[in-house]
Amino acid sequence: MEGGGNSKGTGLGGLFGAGGLGYSHADLAGVPLTGMSPLSPYLNLDPKYLVQDTDEFILPTGANKTRGRFELAFFTIGGCCMTGAAFGALNGLRLGLKETQNMAWSKPRNVQILNMVTRQGALWANTLGSLALLYSAFGVIIEKTRGAEDDLNTIAAGTLTGMLYKSTGRVECVG
Template identity: 35%
Template sequence: MDQDRTNASKPRFFTPYSTSDPTLNVPVWVNCLQGEAEFIFPEGAEKQRGRFEVAFSQIGTAVLAGGLYGTLNATYLWKKHGRTDVTARIRYTDWANTVGKRAAFHGQALGTIAVLYSIIGIGVAKTTGVEGEVNILTSATATGALYRMADGYTKLLRGGAIGFGLASIFCLWKNTDKIRYMLDSN
C-alpha cells in the first residue's frame, strides 16, 4: 500500500509533476453558489441581452416544442388508429416513422414561425426604436399574417388575429403585476 503511494507521487511520462511538488500547492476557492451571476460587461454595455441574442434561444425552443408536440400527437394518433394485426417489430417501425414525420413537420413549422417573429421583431426594433409590448404585438400580428399569406386573404386575416391574440395573452401574463397595481389603486 505504501509503495503505491510513493509511486503515485513520482513524476511519470504523462504526469510530469508529482503530488509533492510545492509549486502545485495552490489554494482554490469555490465561488459558484452565491445566488447571483457575476459577469464582466464592457463599459457602456447593457446588462440585458438584446433582441438578436434572445432570438436564438426562442427559435431553438420553438423547434424543440414543435418536435415534442409532434411526438405526442403522433403517439396519440398511432395508439388510436395504429394497426394491431401485425407483429411488434412492424408496429414499432410504424410508430417510429409516424413520430419522425410528425415531429419534424411540427418542429419545422414552429421554427419557421419563430424565425419570422424574430426577424420582424428585430426589424421593428431597429427601424422604430420601440421595444416592449408594442413591438411584441406588432411582430406577432405581422408574423401570423405573413405565415398564412399564401393561403388567401381570409387565412391571412385569421393568422394575424391569432398572432395578435397570442401576443396579447403573453403581454397580459407578462404584466400581471402592473395590472394588479392599476386595479388596486382605484
C-alpha cells in the first residue's frame, strides 16, 4: 500500500462513495472522480441526476421569469423596516447605556434602557419603512405610466422620494 494509508479511507470521501466502503480508486476501473463517486452507497442514486440544466418552474402563460417592480416593493419595504428596527435597537441600546451610565444596575435602569431600545427601534423602522413605501409607490406609478422598466424609473422614483422627504423642511432661497 502506498503512503502507509488505510484503503478504507477516512474523512468526507467516505460519506459519498469509495472511501468508506473499502473500495480504492483503482477499483473504479479508471472512472475519474471529481469530488463524488459515481454512485452514493447511502442514497442509492447516481448524483448526475441531481444536476439541473434548466429552470423547472411552472409559470402562467405569458408571465415573465423576473419579478416586477410591484412584487419587489414588498421585499423592499419589509427589508427596510427590519433594517431600521435593527439599527434603531442598536442605537437605542447605545443611547440607553450612555444616558444611564451613572446609575447602578437595577430594574429602573434596565427599564429605561429597554424603553430607549424600543423607542429608537420603532422610530427608525417607521422612518425607513415610510421612505421605502414612497420609493416603491413612485417606482410602480412611474413604471405603469411610462410602460417601461429601466434605470430612469429608479432615478425618478429616488428623486421624487427625496424631494418629498425634504419638502417638510423650509425652502431657503439663496440670493
